[in-house]
Amino acid sequence: MLKKFILLILLVVTGAFAAGCQEKAQPDDRLNEYVDLWNDKKFEKMYETYLTSSAKKTYKKEDVVKRPNDIYKDLAVKDLKVEFKQPKEEKEWDKEEKAEFPVTITMNTLAGEVSYEETITLKKEEKEDKENWYVDWKPSFILPEMEKSDKVGVESIPAKRGEIYDRNENPLAINGEAFDIGIVPKEFNESDLEKLSSLLEISPEAIQKELNQSWVQPEYFVPIKKLPISERPLALEIIELPGLYSKRVEARQYPYGEAAAHITGYIGKINAEKLEKLKEKGYTAQSLLGISGAEEAYEEKLRGQNGQRIYLTKESEEEVSIVEQEVKNGDTVTLTLDAEMQKKLYDQMKDETGTAAAVNPETGEALALVSVPSYDPNEFALGIAPDKYDKIYNNPDKPLRNRFYQTYSPGSAMKGITAAVGLNSGKLDPNKTFEIKGKRWQKDESWGGYEVVRVFDNDSVVDLESAMKYSDNIYFARVGLEMGAETFIQGLKDFGFGEEIPMSYPVRKSQISNDGSISKEILLADSAFGQGEVLMSIVHLASAYGGIINDGTMMKPVLLKDEEQGTWKEGLLSPEQSKVMRTNLRKVVSEGIAGKAQVAGKEIAGKTGTAEIKSEQGTKGKENGLFVSYDQKNPEFVLAMLLEGVEERGGSTHTVQVAQKFYKSY
Structure with missing residues (x-):
């Protein structure tokens, strides 16, 4: 009986000792747990279990959980990696109320790699009758120098597509301009619809479809068709009609037109099927790419790489750059072709x-x-x-072939x-x-x-x-x-x-x-x-x-x-x-x-x-x-x-x- 009593006392003492050890958790161990969750983007658990009381008062749950998720999604963040190196020297943390450790935060974004150091502060707090270490969270854990009121911005700088020339430097495909012909509805006379249809070689139904779009307002400019810059006389004739206007816009030009069409090909909007295959290369639903000819065959040389900048806008309207990927314009492609021949x-x-x-x-x-x-x-x-x-596609002589x-x-x-x-x-x-x-x-x-x-x-x-x-x-x-x-x-x-x-x-x-x-x-x-x-x-x-x-x-x-x-x-x-x-x-x-x-x-x-x-x-x-x-x-x-x-x-x-x-x- 005495032996059983002694054993019971030992178990109680051992349990009490273990409980005491748990209550006296070390801040570096606690931070290791936090970093593991961070690397897995488990922001909700990080918020619920590891944040200081003061951090929870200062920042709402959506600031700590939803906001980083949304930002990382918008910035196409991949390979988030937070590294914390255990300190070599042990410290008596029982006597301390605060601990600071450096961590390195690295991530790949749509504008390139972001890598920076942050100091993480852990504070000793008692919660539910247990003492532990908690992270004093701040917005700079999401992006460097970020503060609560900052807005995250992304700027895209489009690359110029490379141009195509012949052996004698004659232009075959160049970045030029076109006339964007449009209608201001409140000034347009419906009786001119047939004439406009004939001039633009577009059916009246197609013109009406553009005018009936949900966003159209009576005073808005509604684009109808782009004309090559060489069609200036036609553009001038069209804008003589009431309510018709033209704007100069950037456009790809093919100076040799039909004579070199199957060599040059042309560019156009990416379709869903190609986007699925190419989205990993930075193409988006708004991308233009080579559809046929040299434009398609030499797409990798011609397309270039858009510049991207991620920045913060402060309350003072000052902009602070986080990371910037410089724009890389497409390469000039020179063909062996003799364009005049x-x-x-x-x-x-x-x-x-x-x-x-x-x-x-x-x-x-x-x-x-x-x-x-x-x-x-x-x-x-x-x-x-x-x-x-449809007229060209259904031509029995197959001009697109x-x-x-x-x-x-x-x-x-x-x-x-x-x-x-x-x-x-x-x-x-x-x-x-x-x-x-x-x-x-x-x-x-x-x-x-x-x-x-x-x-x-x-x-x-x-x-x-x-x-x-x-x-x-x-x-x-x-x-x-x-x-x-x-x-x-x-x-x-x-x-x-x-x-x-x-x-x-x-x-x-x-x-x-x-x-x-x-x-x-x-x-x-x-x-x-x-x-x-x-x-x-x-x-x-x-x-x-x-x-x-x-x-x-x-x-x-x-x-x-x-x-x-x-x-x-x-x-x-x-x-x-x-x-x-x-x-x-x-x-x-x-x-x-x-x-x-x-x-x-x-x-x-x-x-x-x-x-x-x-x-x-x-x-x-x-x-x-x-x-x-x-x-x-x-x-x-x-x-x-x-x-x-x-x-x-x-x-x-x-x-x-x-x-x-x-x-x-x-």
């Missing part, structure tokens, strides 16, 4: 449907990239009216590549002749009713020169069969077929066939003279011929002026074989079927091509006419041109004539 080429092609690429064979620089029909990027950048957009990005059947323009593959592989002797009679040929009866058809039958003994001059399908079909599928496929791969075009501006890769193989003789024969399933972009076609005339070295196509130039493929031909090809390409014009390409003072050389788009042999389909050409006297570029729907206009001869007009003007 681009315009001249566009002017010759603007009434056509098709595409063209002019590429320097020695450097790979793209000097012109044309897609027609086109559109005015200025209208799109300023906010094109829905009915106008970037045709130099697309791939097409090369037709007989393929024959130059087939010849190069044959020569380089040793499977084609340029002096070897085939005896070909008539316009139709098939290897044997295993081909059934299928025959290869040639246009001309003036030569019955055909060598490479004759076949090139008269674009002989039968000759090249037989060359392909003698070469064999394995050699032919490898040769095309050597020319870059089946791989991504090594260009910073996106262009679709070319294909040998739908599945990359050629397992049937008829497909091999067709592919060798440019039908079959072979597809090429106009950029690749120009680059390939650049390799043929450049002693067998094909340069990678480039559009950025500061992009490193380099070889894409080499050893496609020996210098001697390249000379043979150059001679034959010149004779295609001087003696063969491309005679209409002749230009005084120039030695135009090249290869024509007609690609038939039809479901089966013997039927009449649509035709694309091609002509790949260059001036042998001054081979600064290879021009590859493709025009769609030439079947009623002379086939590829029509393309030859359009190219000839360009050479005369250039």
Whole structure:
């Protein structure tokens, strides 16, 4: 019994001792607990359990709990980190009523990192008959130098978008101005609605919709449409109407308009889908970004980075900066394009449907990239009216389609590549002749009713020169069969077929066939003279011929002026074989079927091509006419041109004539 009594006394004493230890908690331990909650943003528990009575009298719960949460949300605060280092020297805190410790507060905000030191004061208080240490809270725990009455402000300084220039510093996309045409409702005469609709090319319903917005007041300026600065005469005519006014506003300008639209592209408001993907990069619902063309391809270079400043406004109206991220304007982008050459080429092609690429064979620089029909990027950048957009979008000629990005059947323009593959592989002797009679040929009866058809039958003994001059399908079909599928496929791969075009501006890769193989003789024969399933972009076609005339070295196509130039493929031909090809390409014009390409003072050389788009042999389909050409006297570029729907206009001869007009003007 005595033992039990002694044990009970020991338990009571031990419990009392433990309770006494708890009552005498140390301030540094208490602060450690507080900091852990702070790092987890558990502001409510911090307020309820750890604040001094005086702090709770001075600051409401919403000051300590709701306000930091709201501020941190508005400032996009991440990675909040509060660090408290335990003091090395122990102190007898029982004799103290107050303790002070330094802490470091660090956070990442939308304007950059904020890092500062604060001194935290803990006071000894007795609550509910227990003595403990409590934090004397103050607003500077939220942001440095913050006081109770301060207001937090955020200033955004928009970055200027980088501009786009051609190789000669001609502007292609610049930051300029536009006319913002608007109505003051109380001064507007409803009878002028139809006239205004006609002048602005906007439906009366669309204008009325703008005027019916909830925020509109009779005396307010209601924006209706932006006009390019070049439309000054139209703007002046419009503001003569009662109640119509114009303001000058900042706007993206495209001085070469339709001529370079598919190169420049345009900028526009970000949509919800893209915003979801890009919001981590600082894009907002109000952001403008590149929608197509170089504006889209080089968005990262052009966009820049907005400046941001977080500041406090004191009662005295003094502003105190917390952190500032300097504005970084977008970079200037210089293209290899020759804008004046681009315009001249566009002017010759603007009434056509098709595409063209002019590429320097020695450097790979793209000097012109044309897609027609086109559109005015200025209208799109300023906010094109829905009915106008629908008209362009539904145009059967597809002016929004970037045709130099697309791939097409090369037709007989393929024959130059087939010849190069044959020569380089040793499977084609340029002096070897085939005896070909008539316009139709098939290897044997295993081909059934299928025959290869040639246009001309003036030569019955055909060598490479004759076949090139008269674009002989039968000759090249037989060359392909003698070469064999394995050699032919490898040769095309050597020319870059089946791989991504090594260009910073996106262009679709070319294909040998739908599945990359050629397992049937008829497909091999067709592919060798440019039908079959072979597809090429106009950029690749120009680059390939650049390799043929450049002693067998094909340069990678480039559009950025500061992009490193380099070889894409080499050893496609020996210098001697390249000379043979150059001679034959010149004779295609001087003696063969491309005679209409002749230009005084120039030695135009090249290869024509007609690609038939039809479901089966013997039927009449649509035709694309091609002509790949260059001036042998001054081979600064290879021009590859493709025009769609030439079947009623002379086939590829029509393309030859359009190219000839360009050479005369250039």
